[in-house]
Amino acid sequence: MTDVIKTPVGGQAGSILSSGLDGVLEPSPGSLLRKRIFGHAGLMIGGGVLLIIFLMAILAPVISPGDPYDQDLSRKLIPPVWHESEKATWEHPLGTDLLGRDYMSRLFYGARISLLIGFAAMLISGVIGTTLGVLAGYFGGKVDMVVNFIITTRLSMPVVLVALAVVSLVGSSLTVVIWVLGLLIWDRFAVVMRSATQQVRGLDFVAAAQSLGCSNRRIILSEIMPNIANQLIVIATIEMAHAILLEAALSFLGLGVQPPDPGWGLMIAEAKGMIFFDAWLITIPGVALFALVLSINLLGDGMRDVTAPENRN
């Protein structure tokens, strides 16, 4: 066989093509990406709000005006400062709850719980769902049949009811809630990753990798995963928001975070008797929950937009 050859073959054609491209050579990929990130309103708003909530959670011991557990019945139900009431005081900017605990401190500490549960449950369900989905989509056939059966079984179980049953059987704690949610909400990961993998698997570059002798492991990790990462990011954010809302619902029903821990869902539950008298008790954690879920979803959508390969040029 001929050894290393340095003569360009068909070189003329190549040089004609390439000389046309000279002027179009773009700035570095990094600066382009930065430009797209900062030009994306949804991504910036979502990221900004999420960052604020994240800082609230991390810095809770530093920035809280009081102790979230400290009860003082003589100072209960102080309204927030914007209320037209002589009781409102800057000592408790968001007022106090039924037991006289500082509401702003409880809100800050509550952010920790929401973020922790959302992130951990998303991680667990993401690992389970992505593994099942990618294996089913890649191997097809019998593997696909088995995974489909597992997905269908999971989809036939009502999440809240199963979570309620398990939590009431095992008892409630943060760890239990995280595991129960993580083991329950992987279905969307599995369904989306399965169909995304099926699509990518049919493309020629996977066949090319196979005929290069790549192992299945290498093909899945370095050919398929990078091409379904977009969908994965979007599902991960949706599921994180989903887990946070589910946790709030469980706490509202008394089966999530246990008093006196400050969870946003629990705060809403504790205040539900006051909805007609001191609506801000429900509004404040409700708005916080809404802002968190919205910002996570905005962030996910934005990340998909700026990393999609069709936006690459």
Place this chain on the structure above:
Amino acid sequence: MSEIVLEARDISRSFMISQGFMRAKRPLHAVNGVNLKLHRGEVLALVGESGCGKTTLAKMLLGLLPPSAGSLELDGKPLASLSHLEVARIVQPIFQDPYSSLNPRKSIGSIITLPLQVQGDKDPASWRQRAEEIMELVGLPRRVYNNFPSQLSGGQRQRVAIARALINRPRVVICDEPTSALDVSVQSQILNLLQDLRQELGLTYLMISHNLAVVEHMATRIAVMYLGRIVEEGEAEAVYNSPRHPYTEALLGSVLTPDPSLGVPDTHLGAAYPNPLDMPSGCSFHPRCAKMMPQCAQQAPRPIPTESGHVECSLYKENEAKMRMTS
């Protein structure tokens, strides 16, 4: 004849097709007893309609799909005894669509050096240099090394695919419609590149194509496939100038001319492609054949040797085929 680099002996591949709920599955014979020999340095063109089994055959030759019957030999060794990596060193594909054959998430450099990575090449420091050598050989500018496929034109992408296939210097390249997804202006560049590379690197091509003009330009031998069988095979010139099989004749007659006043050529084939699940009895071509004889519906023709290959048609008897050749 020079050495044989790839030989298929009587290979078949069938797929089980579901007929619907609670109905038994039926086999679809995509490739049905194909014999092929690829001699070193030749360009064998495989032509035939869509659905005749060309791509299935190519997949088997690449080792991506095990044949359900028959045996394959690469370089004199049975394909079943070779590992995926060994097969990959001998035979490589070039795909039709350069937009889907390159991973959009990888840079050109990592696409071209992937074969070196996979083969566990001992000397990673030399990868860049080897990639640049092969890029130069296929006419790609060096500076696209760090670009992504979406930044290249169709023709450049196909050059990247060719570079990836050739960096480990395979002996056989299976080109599945290598130009049909490209602009007409780029097609000839890629074909000329493939021709030049064949001479420089001593490659052997199996070229799958619908485009008979491409086949005429490239091929040294032609194999015509119909419903999973090779119905005629021979030297390119012989097949072009005196096609034996009525199907080959019809295919050659189907080439469109640039002159619109001539209209669309009539191939006498009719529009109906037979259902491959329910193959016609006897000669599988008989329902569409212009020269059908009464026995065609009952008796499947046997391969009859011609001067440079074979033909499967009841029109010819063992000696007759040779006689026509001399006349």
